[in-house]
Amino acid sequence: MIEATGLSKRYGATVAVDNLSFTVPPGQVTGFLGPNGAGKSTTMRLILGLDAPTSGAVTVNGRPYTSYQRPLFEVGALLEAKTFHGGRSAYNHLLCLALSNGISRARVGTELDLVGLGAAARKRAGGFSLGMSQRLGIAAALLGDPPVLMLDEPVNGLDPEGVIWIRTLLKALAAEGRTVFLSSHLMSEMSLTADRLIIIGRGRLIAQTTMADFLNAGSGSFVRVRSPQAAPLAAMLTARGATVTRQDGDTLSTTGTTSEDIGEIARLNGFTLAELSVHQATLEDRYLELTRDAADYRAAEGTLAPASK
Amino acid sequence: MTGTATQPAQGRPLAHFANVTRSELRKIRSVRSTYGALLAAVTFNIVTAALLGIFLPRALSTHQRAVIDSTRVSLGGMHLSQIAIGLLGVLVITSEYTTGMIRATLAAVPQRRVVLAAKTLVLAVVAVATAAAASFAAYLIFQAFLPAGDAMATSLADPGVLRAVTGASLYLAVLGLLGLGLGAIIRSSAGAVAALFGALFVPSILISLLPQSWQNTVGPYLPMNAGETVYTVNHQAHTLQPWTGLGVFCLYAAAALVTGFVLINHRDA
Numbered sequence A: 001m002i003e004a005t006g007l008s009k010r011y012g013a014t015v016a017v018d019n020l021s022f023t024v025p026p027g028q029v030t031g032f033l034g035p036n037g038a039g040k041s042t043t044m045r046l047i048l049g050l051d052a053p054t055s056g057a058v059t060v061n062g063r064p065y066t067s068y069q070r071p072l073f074e075v076g077a078l079l080e081a082k083t084f085h086g087g088r089s090a091y092n093h094l095l096c097l098a099l100s101n102g103i104s105r106a107r108v109g110t111e112l113d114l115v116g117l118g119a120a121a122r123k124r125a126g127g128f129s130l131g132m133s134q135r136l137g138i139a140a141a142l143l144g145d146p147p148v149l150m151l152d153e154p155v156n157g158l159d160p161e162g163v164i165w166i167r168t169l170l171k172a173l174a175a176e177g178r179t180v181f182l183s184s185h186l187m188s189e190m191s192l193t194a195d196r197l198i199i200i201g202r203g204r205l206i207a208q209t210t211m212a213d214f215l216n217a218g219s220g221s222f223v224r225v226r227s228p229q230a231a232p233l234a235a236m237l238t239a240r241g242a243t244v245t246r247q248d249g250d251t252l253s254t255t256g257t258t259s260e261d262i263g264e265i266a267r268l269n270g271f272t273l274a275e276l277s278v279h280q281a282t283l284e285d286r287y288l289e290l291t292r293d294a295a296d297y298r299a300a301e302g303t304l305a306p307a308s309k
Numbered sequence B: 001m002t003g004t005a006t007q008p009a010q011g012r013p014l015a016h017f018a019n020v021t022r023s024e025l026r027k028i029r030s031v032r033s034t035y036g037a038l039l040a041a042v043t044f045n046i047v048t049a050a051l052l053g054i055f056l057p058r059a060l061s062t063h064q065r066a067v068i069d070s071t072r073v074s075l076g077g078m079h080l081s082q083i084a085i086g087l088l089g090v091l092v093i094t095s096e097y098t099t100g101m102i103r104a105t106l107a108a109v110p111q112r113r114v115v116l117a118a119k120t121l122v123l124a125v126v127a128v129a130t131a132a133a134a135s136f137a138a139y140l141i142f143q144a145f146l147p148a149g150d151a152m153a154t155s156l157a158d159p160g161v162l163r164a165v166t167g168a169s170l171y172l173a174v175l176g177l178l179g180l181g182l183g184a185i186i187r188s189s190a191g192a193v194a195a196l197f198g199a200l201f202v203p204s205i206l207i208s209l210l211p212q213s214w215q216n217t218v219g220p221y222l223p224m225n226a227g228e229t230v231y232t233v234n235h236q237a238h239t240l241q242p243w244t245g246l247g248v249f250c251l252y253a254a255a256a257l258v259t260g261f262v263l264i265n266h267r268d269a
Helices: A040-047 A088-099 A103-115 A131-143 A160-175 A187-191 A211-217 A230-239 A258-271 A281-290 B013-029 B032-059 B060-067 B072-073 B078-099 B102-110 B114-143 B162-188 B189-207 B212-220 B221-232 B241-262
Strands: A002-010 A014-024 A029-033 A053-060 A075-078 A148-152 A178-183 A194-200 A204-209 A222-226 A243-246 A253-255 A275-279
Touching: A002 A040, A014 A053, A014 A194, A014 A204, A014 A258, A029 A040, A029 A075, A029 A160, A029 A187, A040 A053, A040 A178, A075 A131, A088 A103, A088 A131, A088 B013, A088 B102, A103 A131, A131 A148, A131 A160, A148 A160, A160 A178, A160 A187, A160 B013, A187 A281, A194 A211, A194 A222, A194 A281, A204 A211, A204 A281, A211 A281, A211 B212, A222 A230, A222 A258, A230 A243, A230 A253, A230 A258, A258 A275, B013 B114, B032 B072, B032 B078, B032 B114, B072 B114, B078 B102, B078 B114, B078 B162, B078 B189, B102 B114, B114 B162, B114 B241, B162 B189, B162 B221, B162 B241, B189 B221, B212 B221, B221 B241
Parallel strands: A029 A178, A029 A194, A075 A148, A148 A178
Antiparallel strands: A002 A014, A002 A053, A194 A204, A222 A253, A222 A275, A243 A253
């Protein structure tokens, strides 16, 4: 459980995080979405007490992170930037962290094997590939077997094998009942893993919702119906509370109803259906719809630059 | 999850400090630069002492050998070994900032002053042990290379000799702590190394440009001038008494460390 209340962080004239309040509930995967520079990494640094907030507060399992003497038992964190000394072996890096929290040596070996670094444990971490570095970071996050995991862009720059490994691991950890708080700007990755979403832009909260509600709320999800009896069908659907938009000729676009209802109405009234299709907005559509104004570095419309990163 | 992780226990300050100290000890033991610095410190002292022990008796006249501070001469390698120990002190903290390790360290131990205190303790013990070995080895090797009955021969039982050799060890260790303090303040390896050796060497050079009366009143309190009294047997005019000198040198290190302790809680990592 992570709770932020009115969290703000200012670096000189730049407002990185602006009056942010959110809750990461226990036992779920919460995605933390926002464009590059939206304040995701800063927020995570504030949660860990690495940076001090300009105002506001954030607690982890009910207490400020900095009040824990052995915080590795509370939160395991993988930060985006490198957090190890390249001259130290993977084993010694983890052992340094483990000793500070009174975690056993045996546990270090267990975690190295779990993340697949058993064979490279005695090698200098400075020679690790990005994928191996991420594995080392995950092993560090899991040292204290914490109920809360926080990961900043864990799949950024990984090859497909690494991406699948992280995705599988996170799902397994969430299935064990852990709270997972995961930042990303990769929509496809997020839609595969997250149950809930916290979306920020320019340091401000844009949305805090479940994945299902978020996808259904926008204008992108609708049921399309094509029927020679479009006019009477539209009237019936409207009477039942659906919102119907008549497109060209016999095609209807409806929201506020389901394809099952429309099919049943058609059967009962003897209407012919030439097409009945559900259009589900993707996370990417909804995200772009919401963050259009919040993205700092979006290319001007009409240019040839890609619209999303 | 597999493996065993014991449950957290809060509010045991000593156990907490012990854990963090174990972690810091493992940190200093698990990077090559530590061994490089310590080996350099010992080697500089020993090799310099051996060379001086071999060549000095031939180069100096009998009179010169009778009046020279042979204990201090035998510790001549310190001019080089202090650079190694100072570098070690700086790197103990700045390597964390330059590599990004500091974020992992402070995420594991959010009590930053406990981290800095543990670093101070570990560095002090490692530096004192190494510096003592280096200083006593230098003294004994110099004496061993002197021809029998040479005027420069002394024993640790002679007045001031044991104090000077012990003092040399302490001077080196405190210099390492001064480096740690400056590293905690400046957080960049290059910046802290420059500040450390700037603070040691530059004031002594600058003051020689000032009037003699200034040199006599201010000079003794400059970091290096104060520190070197403790490994000097023959007391010089316009210098502090040995332990007073070391005390003044300790104050410089303490000032840097205290500033580091104050700043570390007030800055973003």
